[in-house]
Amino acid sequence: MKRNVLMPNFAKRNGLVTIIAQDKNTREILMVAFTDEIGFLETMATGEAVYYSTSRGKRWRKGEESGNIQKVSQVLIDCDGDAVIYMVEQIGEGACHTSKRSCFYRSVLRPTTKMKGRLEIRVISVTRNIQV
Amino acid sequence: MKRNVLMPNFAKRNGLVTIIAQDKNTREILMVAFTDEIGFLETMATGEAVYYSTSRGKRWRKGEESGNIQKVSQVLIDCDGDAVIYMVEQIGEGACHTSKRSCFYRSVLRPTTKMKGRLEIRVISVTRNIQV
Numbered sequence: 001m002k003r004n005v006l007m008p009n010f011a012k013r014n015g016l017v018t019i020i021a022q023d024k025n026t027r028e029i030l031m032v033a034f035t036d037e038i039g040f041l042e043t044m045a046t047g048e049a050v051y052y053s054t055s056r057g058k059r060w061r062k063g064e065e066s067g068n069i070q071k072v073s074q075v076l077i078d079c080d081g082d083a084v085i086y087m088v089e090q091i092g093e094g095a096c097h098t099s100k101r102s103c104f105y106r107s108v109l110r111p112t113t114k115m116k117g118r119l120e121i122r123v124i125s126v127t128r129n130i131q132v
Numbered sequence: 133m134k135r136n137v138l139m140p141n142f143a144k145r146n147g148l149v150t151i152i153a154q155d156k157n158t159r160e161i162l163m164v165a166f167t168d169e170i171g172f173l174e175t176m177a178t179g180e181a182v183y184y185s186t187s188r189g190k191r192w193r194k195g196e197e198s199g200n201i202q203k204v205s206q207v208l209i210d211c212d213g214d215a216v217i218y219m220v221e222q223i224g225e226g227a228c229h230t231s232k233r234s235c236f237y238r239s240v241l242r243p244t245t246k247m248k249g250r251l252e253i254r255v256i257s258v259t260r261n262i263q264v
Contacts (some may be wrong), residue, residue, distance in 0.1 A: 005240050006238060006239075006240045006241070007240070009188045018150055018161075018164055020161060020164065024153075026159075026161070027158075027159035027160070029154060029161070029212065029217055030217040031153060032150055032152065032210060036253075044240075052234055066251065074239065075236050075239065076236040076237075076238065076239055076240070077236065077239075077240050078164060078235040078236050079162065079228050079229065079232075079235040079237070080235075083235075083236075084165040085161055085236050087257050094202060097211065098211055103210040103211040103212075104208040104209065104210050104217050105208075105211070106138060106209050107138075107206065107207065107208055107209075108138045108139070108140070108176075108207045108208070108209050108216070109138070109168060109207065
Protein backbone atom coordinates (compact mmCIF):
# COMPACT_ATOMS: atom_id res chain seq x y z
CA MET A 1 0.00 0.00 0.00
CA LYS A 2 1.36 3.38 -0.97
CA ARG A 3 0.81 6.32 1.30
CA ASN A 4 1.80 9.95 1.23
CA VAL A 5 3.71 11.05 4.31
CA LEU A 6 3.47 14.56 5.69
CA MET A 7 7.10 15.15 6.61
CA PRO A 8 8.12 17.10 9.70
CA ASN A 9 10.13 20.29 9.29
CA PHE A 10 13.63 19.07 10.09
CA ALA A 11 15.24 22.27 8.85
CA LYS A 12 13.76 24.37 11.64
CA ARG A 13 15.87 22.99 14.50
CA ASN A 14 19.16 21.81 13.03
CA GLY A 15 17.82 18.59 11.59
CA LEU A 16 15.84 17.43 14.61
CA VAL A 17 12.20 17.39 15.65
CA THR A 18 10.75 16.77 19.10
CA ILE A 19 9.11 13.38 19.56
CA ILE A 20 6.61 12.56 22.28
CA ALA A 21 5.88 8.89 22.88
CA GLN A 22 2.34 8.55 24.19
CA ASP A 23 0.74 5.29 25.33
CA LYS A 24 -1.94 4.58 22.77
CA ASN A 25 -4.27 3.06 25.33
CA THR A 26 -3.83 5.09 28.52
CA ARG A 27 -2.63 8.31 26.80
CA GLU A 28 0.14 8.54 29.38
CA ILE A 29 3.16 10.45 28.09
CA LEU A 30 6.02 7.97 28.30
CA MET A 31 9.03 9.98 27.15
CA VAL A 32 10.22 12.93 25.11
CA ALA A 33 13.20 12.87 22.81
CA PHE A 34 14.33 13.99 19.37
CA THR A 35 14.72 12.31 16.05
CA ASP A 36 16.32 13.18 12.76
CA GLU A 37 14.96 12.58 9.28
CA ILE A 38 16.45 9.12 8.90
CA GLY A 39 15.24 8.15 12.37
CA PHE A 40 11.78 9.34 11.45
CA LEU A 41 11.78 7.39 8.20
CA GLU A 42 13.12 4.31 9.96
CA THR A 43 10.26 4.61 12.43
CA MET A 44 7.76 4.90 9.60
CA ALA A 45 9.31 2.01 7.74
CA THR A 46 9.62 -0.41 10.65
CA GLY A 47 6.76 0.67 12.92
CA GLU A 48 9.20 0.83 15.85
CA ALA A 49 10.37 4.07 17.44
CA VAL A 50 13.82 5.38 16.51
CA TYR A 51 15.29 8.45 18.19
CA TYR A 52 18.39 10.63 17.90
CA SER A 53 20.45 11.17 21.02
CA THR A 54 21.85 14.69 21.15
CA SER A 55 24.23 13.77 23.96
CA ARG A 56 25.66 10.73 22.18
CA GLY A 57 25.32 12.26 18.72
CA LYS A 58 23.73 9.20 17.18
CA ARG A 59 20.50 7.52 16.31
CA TRP A 60 19.13 4.75 18.54
CA ARG A 61 16.29 2.32 18.26
CA LYS A 62 14.23 2.35 21.44
CA GLY A 63 14.71 -0.96 23.23
CA GLU A 64 17.71 -2.05 21.15
CA GLU A 65 19.47 -3.00 24.40
CA SER A 66 16.66 -3.35 26.92
CA GLY A 67 14.18 -5.03 24.61
CA ASN A 68 11.62 -2.43 25.64
CA ILE A 69 10.71 -1.43 22.11
CA GLN A 70 7.85 0.89 21.18
CA LYS A 71 5.42 -0.27 18.50
CA VAL A 72 4.13 2.82 16.72
CA SER A 73 0.55 2.67 15.49
CA GLN A 74 -0.16 6.33 14.74
CA VAL A 75 1.98 9.40 14.11
CA LEU A 76 0.61 12.91 14.62
CA ILE A 77 2.33 16.16 13.67
CA ASP A 78 1.79 19.61 15.11
CA CYS A 79 0.70 22.77 13.32
CA ASP A 80 4.19 24.05 12.54
CA GLY A 81 5.70 20.65 11.84
CA ASP A 82 8.50 20.60 14.42
CA ALA A 83 6.94 18.20 16.92
CA VAL A 84 5.51 14.73 16.47
CA ILE A 85 3.55 12.30 18.63
CA TYR A 86 4.26 8.60 18.33
CA MET A 87 1.21 6.73 19.64
CA VAL A 88 2.84 3.57 20.92
CA GLU A 89 2.43 0.23 22.53
CA GLN A 90 5.25 0.11 25.05
CA ILE A 91 6.77 -3.37 25.27
CA GLY A 92 8.40 -4.50 28.52
CA GLU A 93 8.44 -2.83 31.88
CA GLY A 94 8.52 0.74 30.65
CA ALA A 95 10.01 3.54 28.58
CA CYS A 96 12.39 4.98 31.16
CA HIS A 97 15.97 3.88 31.75
CA THR A 98 15.03 3.75 35.45
CA SER A 99 12.66 0.88 34.57
CA LYS A 100 9.66 3.06 35.34
CA ARG A 101 6.80 3.06 32.90
CA SER A 102 7.15 6.78 32.11
CA CYS A 103 10.13 9.11 32.35
CA PHE A 104 7.74 11.65 33.92
CA TYR A 105 7.46 9.96 37.32
CA ARG A 106 8.22 13.03 39.41
CA SER A 107 6.27 16.14 40.23
CA VAL A 108 8.39 19.29 40.36
CA LEU A 109 6.66 20.00 43.64
CA ARG A 110 7.20 18.04 46.78
CA PRO A 111 3.96 18.88 48.50
CA THR A 112 3.37 18.28 52.16
CA THR A 113 -0.30 17.80 51.47
CA LYS A 114 -2.16 16.67 48.39
CA MET A 115 -2.21 19.40 45.77
CA LYS A 116 -5.53 21.00 45.10
CA GLY A 117 -6.41 23.12 42.10
CA ARG A 118 -3.97 25.84 41.19
CA LEU A 119 -0.40 25.95 42.37
CA GLU A 120 0.18 27.88 45.52
CA ILE A 121 3.83 28.81 45.11
CA ARG A 122 4.64 32.49 45.17
CA VAL A 123 7.84 33.72 43.63
CA ILE A 124 8.83 36.96 45.33
CA SER A 125 11.61 37.86 42.94
CA VAL A 126 13.90 36.31 40.37
CA THR A 127 17.33 37.85 40.60
CA ARG A 128 19.45 35.33 38.71
CA ASN A 129 20.42 36.44 35.23
CA ILE A 130 19.20 33.99 32.66
CA GLN A 131 21.13 33.79 29.43
CA VAL A 132 19.22 32.29 26.57
CA MET B 133 2.35 27.45 51.89
CA LYS B 134 6.01 26.85 51.18
CA ARG B 135 7.04 24.13 48.77
CA ASN B 136 10.32 22.90 47.42
CA VAL B 137 10.48 22.95 43.65
CA LEU B 138 12.48 20.43 41.66
CA MET B 139 13.97 22.66 38.98
CA PRO B 140 14.43 21.54 35.39
CA ASN B 141 17.92 21.44 33.92
CA PHE B 142 17.98 24.65 31.89
CA ALA B 143 21.73 24.44 31.32
CA LYS B 144 21.44 21.35 29.12
CA ARG B 145 19.83 23.01 26.08
CA ASN B 146 20.91 26.65 26.05
CA GLY B 147 18.54 27.80 28.78
CA LEU B 148 15.42 26.08 27.51
CA VAL B 149 13.43 22.98 28.40
CA THR B 150 10.73 21.26 26.37
CA ILE B 151 7.19 21.77 27.66
CA ILE B 152 4.25 19.54 26.79
CA ALA B 153 0.80 20.87 27.62
CA GLN B 154 -1.51 17.94 28.31
CA ASP B 155 -5.24 18.21 29.00
CA LYS B 156 -5.62 17.18 32.62
CA ASN B 157 -8.98 15.53 31.98
CA THR B 158 -8.74 13.88 28.57
CA ARG B 159 -4.90 13.46 28.58
CA GLU B 160 -4.88 14.83 25.02
CA ILE B 161 -1.55 16.46 24.15
CA LEU B 162 -2.45 20.04 23.26
CA MET B 163 0.87 21.59 22.24
CA VAL B 164 4.63 21.39 22.61
CA ALA B 165 6.87 24.39 23.13
CA PHE B 166 9.84 25.55 25.17
CA THR B 167 10.26 27.69 28.21
CA ASP B 168 13.17 29.36 29.95
CA GLU B 169 13.81 29.54 33.69
CA ILE B 170 11.88 32.77 34.22
CA GLY B 171 8.98 31.44 32.15
CA PHE B 172 8.97 28.30 34.25
CA LEU B 173 9.00 30.26 37.50
CA GLU B 174 6.27 32.57 36.22
CA THR B 175 4.19 29.51 35.44
CA MET B 176 4.77 28.13 38.91
CA ALA B 177 3.99 31.47 40.50
CA THR B 178 0.85 32.28 38.57
CA GLY B 179 -0.54 28.84 37.73
CA GLU B 180 -0.84 29.88 34.07
CA ALA B 181 1.41 28.55 31.31
CA VAL B 182 4.26 30.76 30.10
CA TYR B 183 6.45 29.73 27.18
CA TYR B 184 9.52 31.02 25.36
CA SER B 185 9.28 31.51 21.61
CA THR B 186 12.53 30.57 19.89
CA SER B 187 11.41 32.20 16.65
CA ARG B 188 10.46 35.51 18.26
CA GLY B 189 13.16 35.31 20.91
CA LYS B 190 10.88 36.19 23.77
CA ARG B 191 8.69 34.84 26.51
CA TRP B 192 4.92 34.71 26.04
CA ARG B 193 2.03 33.93 28.28
CA LYS B 194 -0.30 31.46 26.59
CA GLY B 195 -3.57 33.22 25.75
CA GLU B 196 -2.24 36.73 26.33
CA GLU B 197 -3.81 37.80 23.04
CA SER B 198 -6.42 35.09 22.37
CA GLY B 199 -7.61 34.72 25.94
CA ASN B 200 -7.08 30.97 25.59
CA ILE B 201 -4.98 30.63 28.73
CA GLN B 202 -3.86 27.35 30.24
CA LYS B 203 -4.46 26.81 33.95
CA VAL B 204 -1.70 24.55 35.23
CA SER B 205 -2.65 22.17 38.01
CA GLN B 206 0.29 19.76 38.00
CA VAL B 207 3.85 19.87 36.69
CA LEU B 208 5.80 16.69 35.98
CA ILE B 209 9.47 16.46 35.08
CA ASP B 210 11.29 13.73 33.24
CA CYS B 211 14.18 11.57 34.39
CA ASP B 212 16.95 13.80 33.04
CA GLY B 213 15.22 17.07 33.82
CA ASP B 214 15.07 18.62 30.34
CA ALA B 215 11.36 18.08 29.62
CA VAL B 216 8.29 19.02 31.61
CA ILE B 217 4.58 18.27 31.38
CA TYR B 218 2.10 20.98 32.27
CA MET B 219 -1.18 19.28 33.14
CA VAL B 220 -3.64 21.99 32.14
CA GLU B 221 -7.19 23.11 31.90
CA GLN B 222 -7.37 24.72 28.46
CA ILE B 223 -9.57 27.81 28.49
CA GLY B 224 -11.37 28.87 25.30
CA GLU B 225 -11.65 27.06 22.01
CA GLY B 226 -8.25 25.45 22.03
CA ALA B 227 -4.49 25.58 22.34
CA CYS B 228 -3.64 25.94 18.64
CA HIS B 229 -3.36 29.21 16.74
CA THR B 230 -5.59 27.55 14.13
CA SER B 231 -8.36 27.54 16.77
CA LYS B 232 -8.21 23.77 16.96
CA ARG B 233 -8.18 22.17 20.37
CA SER B 234 -4.77 20.58 19.87
CA CYS B 235 -1.86 21.52 17.61
CA PHE B 236 -1.59 17.80 16.77
CA TYR B 237 -4.65 17.63 14.53
CA ARG B 238 -2.93 15.94 11.58
CA SER B 239 -1.67 12.45 10.98
CA VAL B 240 1.57 12.31 9.03
CA LEU B 241 -0.12 9.72 6.90
CA ARG B 242 -2.90 10.49 4.48
CA PRO B 243 -4.40 7.03 4.32
CA THR B 244 -6.83 5.98 1.69
CA THR B 245 -8.37 3.55 4.12
CA LYS B 246 -8.54 3.52 7.89
CA MET B 247 -5.18 2.59 9.37
CA LYS B 248 -4.93 -0.76 11.04
CA GLY B 249 -2.20 -1.85 13.39
CA ARG B 250 1.34 -1.25 12.30
CA LEU B 251 2.34 1.17 9.62
CA GLU B 252 2.65 -0.27 6.18
CA ILE B 253 5.04 2.18 4.61
CA ARG B 254 8.21 0.77 3.17
CA VAL B 255 11.21 2.98 2.63
CA ILE B 256 13.27 1.55 -0.19
CA SER B 257 16.24 3.84 0.27
CA VAL B 258 17.18 7.14 1.81
CA THR B 259 19.62 8.92 -0.43
CA ARG B 260 19.40 12.48 0.84
CA ASN B 261 22.31 13.51 3.03
CA ILE B 262 21.09 14.65 6.40
CA GLN B 263 23.24 17.14 8.23
CA VAL B 264 22.65 17.29 11.95
